Amino acid sequence: MFFELTNKTEFDLPLFLKYNTLQSILFVWRNAENMSEIGSIIKGKVQKILPRGAIVILENGKRGFVHVSEIADGFVERVEDFLKEGESVNCRVLGYDERGRMELSIKRAKESSPLLEEKLRQFRKQSEERLASLKKKRETNGRGRR
Numbered sequence: 010m011f012f013e014l015t016n017k018t019e020f021d022l023p024l025f026l027k028y029n030t031l032q033s034i035l036f037v038w039r040n041a042e043n044m045s046e047i048g049s050i051i052k053g054k055v056q057k058i059l060p061r062g063a064i065v066i067l068e069n070g071k072r073g074f075v076h077v078s079e080i081a082d083g084f085v086e087r088v089e090d091f092l093k094e095g096e097s098v099n100c101r102v103l104g105y106d107e108r109g110r111m112e113l114s115i116k117r118a119k120e121s122s123p124l125l126e127e128k129l130r131q132f133r134k135q136s137e138e139r140l141a142s143l144k145k146k147r148e149t150n151g152r153g154r155r
Contacts, residue, residue: 046102055096073111
C-alpha cells in the first residue's frame, strides 16, 4: 500500500523508531510460515541443559528454548533433576521471541488428566441442565403474559 504524504514533517519519526518498526515488520514477514506452528505439539530431543532452561532440537529440524518455568508444574530448582541431554520430550510451541527464536513448553504439552476430563464432563452436564430449566421457565413465563 502506498501513501502520498502532503506534509512530510508530520510523519517524520526519530531514526530508532523507524528502525524498530521496520524490524518488527520484517520479523513478522520472515516468520509468517512459522506462526502456524504456534500451539502445536512437536516431539524433540534435549540438546543442551542450561541453568535457566534447555535447548531442544525438534523433529522438524528447528531449535527451541524451554524456560525453566515451562519444564514442570512444580518448582524447578535444577533443570538436571527433570531433563537429561538426549532425552525425547513433547513440546508445545508457545511462540517466538523478538530475535525469532522458538519458545517451547514441556509442561503445557502434557495431556490433560482423567480427573480434569471428569470435572469438565460434570460441568457440561450441570450447565446443560441449568440451561434446560431456564428455557422451560422462560417458555412458561412467556405463555402467561400473552
